[in-house]
Amino acid sequence: MILYPRLTEDTYTIGVTAPSSGVPEELHPLLQQAEEKMKRNGKTMVFGQTAWKQDKARSASALERAQEFNDMMRDDSVDLIIPPWGGELLIETLEHIHFDDLPSKWVLGYSDTSLLLLTTTLQTGIATAHGTNLVDLRGEESDLTTSRWIDVLTTEKGGAVTQYSSDYYQKEWDFENPTPHIFHLTESTEWKTVTGAPVQVEGRLLGGCIDVVRHLVGTPFDRVDNFQQEYIGSEPVLWYFENCQLSTTDLRRTLTQMKLAGWFNHISGILFGRSPANHPVGNYEVLDVYQELADELDVPIIYDIDCGHVPPQLTIVNGAYAKVSVQNGAGTFVQKFKP
Structure with missing residues (x-):
């Protein structure tokens, strides 16, 4: 049986952690713009330390990245997790992630993040969401295709959601x-x-x-x-x-x-x-x-x-x-x- 997380409140809290690549200092404005956009839409943002760091093709050591993800998944005040973007070396973290006791919570992203998404679903039966990353949500508006991530993640268990090809x-x-x-x-x-x-x-x-x-x-x-x-x-x-x-x-x-x-x-x-x-x-x-x-x-x-x-x-x-x-x-x- 598949377990589906669900967002139920308009004022949910988004956790930002970087299980693959973080954001180097010169690109911090991208994260800050995303945070400002989400706050204007009534969302609360919680940033892990890994989101702001990048060195040697990764945000931090495999253990640090995995621990921050584990902690954010178990944090009841965080309603969903969206990494800043993908990267290269997420695979290093898999052996340190506590798949055996992960709660049912949405994780959204793509690129290297998709390795974490697929592994989570295969290991636990918890549904995960392949879609936009955080920095691509920093615009004044979202296109009609990207913006549907909210509709998908707020779908009820047993419900259905329809998307269409972009124009x-x-x-x-x-x-x-x-x-x-x-x-x-x-x-x-x-x-x-x-x-x-x-x-x-x-x-x-x-x-x-x-x-x-x-x-x-x-x-x-x-x-x-x-x-x-x-x-x-x-x-x-x-x-x-x-x-x-x-x-x-x-x-x-x-x-x-x-x-x-x-x-x-x-x-x-x-x-x-x-x-x-x-x-x-x-x-x-x-x-x-x-x-x-x-x-x-x-x-x-x-x-x-x-x-x-x-x-x-x-x-x-x-x-x-x-x-x-x-x-x-x-x-x-x-x-x-x-x-």
Whole structure:
């Protein structure tokens, strides 16, 4: 049975800790702007020490990062946790996190944070939220896709929430010309399928940034089979992945390793987010990867969805039951908070 945290008050408290990268001093204004925005919206912010530090590709030692996360999860005055952003070395913290006694509390983020999210859900059955990070909430307003994180996290157990594909996405950052909602949404969004035909697929959501979640394979935290048996029974998994930096051959190797490790033994489909990477190797393109995977697994594959490092992105709940449909380039993403 999946446990769903829930925000119930408009004046909730957000805990900010950095289990991967913190914010170096020269970028502290980004955190301060996010804090000011949240305070204007009636939220209380509690910052851990790790949020303000960064050295040697991490905010602090693995033990310090894990301890601060453990403490913030157990702090009843903190209603949800949103790290500043992702990073590189969150995997170091996993052996120090007390998964056996974590309370049911929302953790929201993406990139390296997605490794913590997926591990938490696999280990505990507690739902976690893949979506915006904190610094991208510092604008005067949020775009219609990003802003739905609040609707998702306030959904009741047994309830459902529907999100839709964005109208436009950001091709590249333009830091010299900030917008009221942070992102520069200039390109028309189009969700696609390998077959080119309309697709509808449903299953229990699991996933994250493939660059980092792949490193769970073969570790004590690789509990995909156990998760299916203990928490969702006979229901299939609907995987979602987004690629931050991998070439097409590295992506293919990773997906093959996941397949050989049994991650795709009982699935209904795979969703791939838009990617700033997917760099071709020779004439081996990412569409070749998707087609080969679809043929091997005999499941539908949807790609270029609103997920990951090419904003904006949906808020996707690990453990929720989803129905995803794509037709004429537009997508509908329904999540039911089914136990």
